Amino acid sequence: MPALDFLLHRRSVPSRLLAAPGPEESVLQDLLAAALHVPDHGKLAPFRLLRIEGDGRLQLGEFLARLTQNRQPDAEAAVIEKERQRFASAPLVLAVIACITPAHKVPEQEQLLSAGMVGYNLLQGAQALGFGAQWLTGWAAYDAEVAAYLGLVQNERVIGFVHVGTATGAAPERPRPTAHEKVTQWTPP
Numbered sequence: 001m002p003a004l005d006f007l008l009h010r011r012s013v014p015s016r017l018l019a020a021p022g023p024e025e026s027v028l029q030d031l032l033a034a035a036l037h038v039p040d041h042g043k044l045a046p047f048r049l050l051r052i053e054g055d056g057r058l059q060l061g062e063f064l065a066r067l068t069q070n071r072q073p074d075a076e077a078a079v080i081e082k083e084r085q086r087f088a089s090a091p092l093v094l095a096v097i098a099c100i101t102p103a104h105k106v107p108e109q110e111q112l113l114s115a116g117m118v119g120y121n122l123l124q125g126a127q128a129l130g131f132g133a134q135w136l137t138g139w140a141a142y143d144a145e146v147a148a149y150l151g152l153v154q155n156e157r158v159i160g161f162v163h164v165g166t167a168t169g170a171a172p173e174r175p176r177p178t179a180h181e182k183v184t185q186w187t188p189p
Helices: 002-008 025-035 055-071 077-084 108-128 144-150
Strands: 047-053 092-099 132-136 156-167
Touching: 002 108, 025 108, 047 055, 047 108, 047 156, 055 077, 055 144, 092 108, 108 132, 108 156, 144 156
Parallel strands: none
Antiparallel strands: 047 092, 092 156, 132 156
């Protein structure tokens, strides 16, 4: 079962271990097309992607560093530098944006899950194409000023930042739950 084997060997490569090259444009377009093939109750397409690459990655990092410095004037230099470098390693960062239609017959949770699946498909697709990827959120994904800087509107929110590049080291494995631990048989009351 090669497809199941692929799923069983999915690994996130830490963003600090991602470097150039990233996917060339034609490969990236294939990855994006695959990423958008997700369950979408109501055909709302409640998602979009922001490509953050080149100097844009560094400018976003500078913005985060300034924002952190303004909010935490006593922050150590290492904290500020971490924000400055947050998007500097991987050559491509794809911000997955949920575009929620409020008060729709499709519940907001389903819309969020559909957008989340776009992020997951990006991880799977990047690995299938031979690249490393990691889905990160952090405080920046939930911050209103960052959302405004990225150009999000009121009904939009960042689901995550998917970093994509060439792995410079092995993707670490971690303990995973087993089906025995997480699956129970339901019986009617």
